Amino acid sequence: MKHLICTILLSIFIQPAFCQSSTPEIISASEGEIKIYPILHATMAIEYQDMMIYVDPYGGKKGFEGLAAPSAILITDIHGDHMNTETLQQLEAQSTQIIAPQAVVEKLTPEFTKLTPLANGKNMTLQNITIEAVPMYNLPEDSTSRHPKGRGNGYVLTIGGKRIYISGDTEDIMEMRALKKIDVAFVCMNLPYTMTVEAAADAVLEFTPKVVYPFHYRGKGGFSDVETFRRLIHVSSDQTEVRLVNWYPE
Numbered sequence: 729m730k731h732l733i734c735t736i737l738l739s740i741f742i743q744p745a746f747c748q749s750s751t752p753e754i755i756s757a758s759e760g761e762i763k764i765y766p767i768l769h770a771t772m773a774i775e776y777q778d779m780m781i782y783v784d785p786y787g788g789k790k791g792f793e794g795l796a797a798p799s800a801i802l803i804t805d806i807h808g809d810h811m812n813t814e815t816l817q818q819l820e821a822q823s824t825q826i827i828a829p830q831a832v833v834e835k836l837t838p839e840f841t842k843l844t845p846l847a848n849g850k851n852m853t854l855q856n857i858t859i860e861a862v863p864m865y866n867l868p869e870d871s872t873s874r875h876p877k878g879r880g881n882g883y884v885l886t887i888g889g890k891r892i893y894i895s896g897d898t899e900d901i902m903e904m905r906a907l908k909k910i911d912v913a914f915v916c917m918n919l920p921y922t923m924t925v926e927a928a929a930d931a932v933l934e935f936t937p938k939v940v941y942p943f944h945y946r947g948k949g950g951f952s953d954v955e956t957f958r959r960l961i962h963v964s965s966d967q968t969e970v971r972l973v974n975w976y977p978e
Contacts, residue, residue, distance in 0.1 A: 811835065918944060
């Protein structure tokens with residue numbers, strides 16, 4: 729019935745983002761399900777019990793319609809497709825807890841009043857969820873980098889006994905390859921901003937998450953070939969399931 733309603737809405741030109749948020753990805757966890765709502769590009773909402781976390785809200789309020797207001801917001805970096813002030817304003821997030829790297833905190837001060845800086849290698853607990861900030865950066869590590877090491881965060885969330893990795897804007901870095909016991913991974917792949925499909929697949933084959941979602945896959949040349957990403961994983965390993973969802977509904 730839910731999918732039928734979604735189809736009808738699309739037929740009368742309502743934005744697909746409404747339907748996108750109504751059909752979450754389900755991850756079984758202790759004491760309930762984790763519901764992950766892909767919204768747009770690198771934007772998602774993660775729901776567990778009475779907690780709702782928005783990640784990199786971008787693209788306006790529309791994509792979040794029908795979802796609970798955020799208990800907290802995670803932001804990975806200062807670029808507009810991650811730290812989007814207009815979307816945060818539309819969500820009326822001025823007094824919502826925002827967890828972000830220091831560079832983001834500095835840009836959101838003083839309009840947003842409940843800011844928690846979290847640096848690479850640090851972690852915090854939010855009710856029953858542990859949030860660990862991990863490196864994300866471009867290679868080589870020089871002055872040309874769009875994403876210098878230490879400025880932005882990837883995140884590993886531990887929720888209901890499951891470890892969920894959100895890559896942020898990263899290339900194929902050693903810290904990603906060294907991740908352990910990841911149940912679900914969201915891995916970027918778009919040039920020239922992050923990495924190729926092939927580099928992303930090779931890194932995933934090393935840290936071997938149980939489930940991986942390619943996301944953040946729109947670059948200067950259009951969309952990356954996520955079907956090739958899936959094929960590269962499947963021909964080399966039966967330990968990781970690749971799940972493809974539509975991150976670009978409009």
